[in-house]
Structures are given as structure tokens and as C-alpha cells.
Amino acid sequence: ARDIATKSSDSNEPNINDFSFTELRDKLLSLDPLNKDHVMKVNHAEAEFWRKSEGYRVGWSDDILGFDCGGQQWVSEICFPAGTLSKPSMKDLEYIEELKKLIETNELPAPAPIEQRWTARSQSPMSPASSSAEDDIFSWVGIIMYLPTMDARQRKEITEEFFHYRHLTQTQLWDKYSAYEHWAKIEVPKDKEELEALQARLKTRFPVDAYNKARRELDPNRILSNNILEKLFPLSDNV
DSSP states (O other): HHHHOOOOOOOOOGGEEEEEEEHHHHHHHHHHHHHHHHHHHHHHHHHHHHHHHHHOOOOOOTTSSSSSSSEEEEEEEEEEEEEEESOOHHHHHHHHHHHHHHHHTTTTTOOSOEEEEEEOOOOOOTTTOOOOOOTTEEEEEEEEEOOOOOOOOHHHHHHHHHHOOOOOOOHITTTTTTTTEEETTTTSSSSHHHHHHHHHHHHHHHHHHHHHHEEEEHOTTTTTHHHHHHHHHHOOTTO
């Protein structure tokens, strides 16, 4: 990191003292983004940063940035049931423990943070947190890999490692915990068989037929559709 910090003032490189926390993290990760030991050191530094930044701030939600996500990144977020408010299942903690073991066993260069949040159930049938039981709670877990460099080769390598990371969580954890992806984070498989498997899996959780029926009736010209919807919920023009 010394070379970054000692750039001359007349260089095109911005003054490192003017960087935000997330910009500093990107700079550090870019030195060796797929080196597990290096990423662990950056993670420890981030943990110390947050420890020293603990405190309270009160204000309107549109005046306060709750969390600075940083620069360009790959993210996968899933949602799964965690029992009820009166009787939590503890599946939320079990999932994180298994995820940590998966990272350690496979020596993944997994950057911080692993994001975890909780919500009440949703009454929307197409929500990953959909439930008819008012007391049900759901946990959401997000994994991440940053793209802190514009080097095409390095970005390709990070992307491949992220999808390896994501694939491990998908094959080892999702079915076990009845986890489904956040709709804005879902990735559409390019492989035909993988796509068909995903379509079938979605049908086990969501009322896909009813959803497609509503799409035909309310959006016959598919104005509100997009490529992802067409792939995940294909409409038969013959119906």
C-alpha cells in the first residue's frame, strides 16, 4: 500500500487522505483481490473501522445514507424462513455458520461484509418472504465480491471466482434452507438445462401459473415485461 500513499501531489492520483472508507477498501483490494490472506487482512481492517465508528445518529431516512455499499460489485442475496417472532427457528444463525464453514473449507477470498437482515412476512404471493402466517419472520443473506479494478483480465477472474462462490452456496445451502433469491439479484442461467431447473424450482415456491395468467390479462403486449421475466416465467402464446 506504500506506493498508493506516497504518490506525489502533482500526480493524477487523488490524495489518499480524501478517499472515503469504501474507496480505500477498493484500493486495498485491488492490490491482490483474489489472494485469500490479503482479503482477510482487509476484512480485519474493515471490522476495526466499524468498531471505531460505533455510535448513534438520528434523522430522516432520505437525509442519512444507512450503508455505503461501495463501488462496482457482484452480489447474491437470498431469503429463507427463520421461524416466528414468538419461536425463532435459529436457522438464520445456522445458515451463517454453514456459510462461514463453506468459505473456510474452500478457501474463498470472500470480502466483507456478509450482509444479513430480517423482515416480517410479506402478503405478496411473489415475495421471497411470502407467508400466510402473520408471525413468520425471514432472514436475508447477501454475499459479495468487489470489482475494484478496470483491468479486464482481473475483472474476469474476480467474476469467475464470485460465480464459483455463489454456486457453492446454491448447491450446498439453498435447498437445505428453502432459500430463494432476491428478484433484483437473481441470475438467469445461460445453460438451457440449468434454466429449466430454475424455472421448476421457482414453481415450487411461487404461484407462477397465476402470475402468468395475470400477466396475460393485465399486460397482453408485455409492456411491463423484460428479458428476465420472459426467461424465468415464459408465457405460452397458445394459452
